Amino acid sequence: MSSKPSFPRRHHGRSTRVEPLEPRHLLNCYTLMDLGTLGGADSYAFDVNANDQVVGYSTNANGQHQPFLFTDVNRNGRGDPGEMVDIGPANSYAWGIAPDTANVVGTARSAPLPNEADERAVRLSINQVSDLGLGDGSNAYAINTQGTIVGGALIQGRYQGFIRSPNGAVTAVDPGMAGAVYTDLRAIDFFGATIGNTRSFISEQGFLRRPDGTVTFLGHPDAQLPYSYAWDVAGSGPTAAGPYAVAGEGFNSAGEYRAFLYRSDTDTVTDLGTLPGFGSSAGYGVTSDGRVVGKAEPVEGQPGPSHAFLYHFGVMHDLNDLLPEDSGWTLTEARAISLDGSIAGFGIAPDGATRAFLLSPATPARVTGAHVFYNNSAFDDHDPAANAADDNAIPFGKEPLRIPGRPASSLNVTGYSKGINGIMVDVLDADETLRDLDFEFRVGNTTDPESWSAAPAPAAAPVVRPGAGQQGADRWTITWPDGAIRNTWIQVTTVMTDCTGEQTRDVFYYGNLVGDTGSTDLDLAVTPRDLALTRRAVGMAPTTPHLPMDHNRDGRVNVIDVALTWRNMGASLARLSALPAPASVSVAPEGAVVSATALVREERRG
Secondary structure, three states: OOOOOOOOOOOOOOOOOOOOOOHHHOOOOEEEEEOOOEEEEEEEEEEEOOOOOEEEEEEEOOOOEEEEEEOOOOOOOOOOOOOEEEOOOOOEEEEEEOOOOOOEEEEEEOOOOOOOOOEEEEEEOOOOEEEOOOOOOOEEEEEOOOOOEEEEEEEOOEEEEEEEOOOOOEEEEOOOOOOOOEEEEEEEOOOOOEEEEEEOOOOEEEEEEOOOOOEEEEOOOOOOOOEEEEEEEEEOOOOOOOOEEEEEEEEOOOOOEEEEEEEOOOOEEEEEEOOOOEEEEEEEEEOOOOOEEEEEEEOOOOOOOOEEEEEEOOEEEEHHHHOOOOOOOEEEEEEEEOOOOOEEEEEEOOOOOEEEEEEEEOOOOEEEEEEEOOOOOHHHOOOOOOOHHHHHHOOOOOOOEOOOOOEOOHHHEEOOOOOOOEEEEEEEOOOOOOOEEEEEEEEEOOOOHHHOEEOOOOOOOOEEEOOOOHHHOEEEEEEOOOOOOOOOEEEEEEEEEOOOOOEEEEEEEEEEOOOOOOOOOOOOEOOHHHHHHHHHOOOOOOOOOOOOOOOOOOOOOOHHHHHHHHHOOOOEOOOOEOOOOOOOOOOOOOOOEEEOHHHHHHHHHO
16 A cells, blocks of 8 residues: 655646657657756655756755756756756745746745645745745645646635636635545646645545536546545646546555546546556656656565656556666656656665656657768868868759659759769757667669669768757768769668667668759750850859859869760769658668768767
């Protein structure tokens, strides 16, 4: 049997629908952040918002409890000094934060928990602590986007749940349980649906109160003992009508104490079970798509800490299984989960102290851009090395053939006399989830890329410039010796292996026809029209790489460019259509595949 939890739970205040994560994005797809302390040994996290701001309390250098607000200011995925900020006086506690702002509510006490003491509901901030005017014995547990606050307070001689509007008006909430002597509200969603708990002398019951005042009492069906608790609510509809998801805990029909998920659209309670080898469980945080976080406790009489869990797609996962084996952490309680899947809680750190943590879900890597450029030309200062100057050698108007089914055109073909000797791939991997990144290169001049051969070996391993690509992506630059890939197509496959071991692939194509001006899409060939256009352009001195008649990209059009077109007259490329990314990428002969994971890792670590 589990005792009633000793710390307030958190809320989930948005009503935005979020598509569920695919199961493959679960395991090993989180980054663990130790949030540190305010100078003492321990810290505890109780809520997190969409900006990954976390609130809770920490011991200070004097051993006192101090409320905190944590923000990863530099977005480096670490709890750096100064990012956990003191937001209130000693013996105060931050229980809830608004879903999208740093509006924080909690309790100020005359003595630390778990001692009996005077306590008052407050709004907490770095510069100011505001008493909410609810008197002694009040606690504020949650705040939504609009600034509506819920909690519990002595109202008319009885401890009741309250809803405090942004203008300060207070409404007492009585769910209507016979003989109730105590009620509080623990969470509120965007439209004002709340959940809470009410107690009589013989039972305790969690409940959902909709914005219209309708109350649904919650718990496992046919519970053997009349004890259940609701700790979080998340609305998933466009209006106040819901539906709603609620996380809680209580006795089930077998007399087991288990976490549950309530869905208002089906009016059903799901017993979430517990982790293998563990006893009771409790659900503390929930998202609109039904993800639940909480804890599983050891079987009664067995030693060991509780383990934090994530329930998702019908399976309860031990969050400790998502950590590297050598992390040194034991995550004991997950108290909150944000819309994007960030999880806050606390656990046993490697030094044996209890500390607040934030688990941030990975974002699968994706290609945001691909470019051909004229390496070793006048526009990158005739430098064959890969560097930032290469950006100046990217021609305007040239784009990869990428969309499946789209036929090739002159937009996908260069006329550079040195062939395709430079490709850039922009890979967005903000959460550093890439475990491996390979490139496969094939060349050919037929409409069947699967029959093509391995491309010549690149001149060097890819060079990575973090943040230099489109949308802030990392720009990977691959170069080949001049003339190695001429009058042919190249297929570039980027193979990204995510944190689950699942591979995704992005495929695109570029072609090269020396002397081609791209004057017509009727055929992909060097024709007399290309020769005539080049002759007419003799004497021009382009300052950008965009003029197609400057075939050797030396910054001027002259007889050399005319000769290049003349010598390649009649050369053509197959009318290729882009194919979907292959289901699997075979290992090509040596020289076709470049693996360069370590390079970007070293660049990022500095």
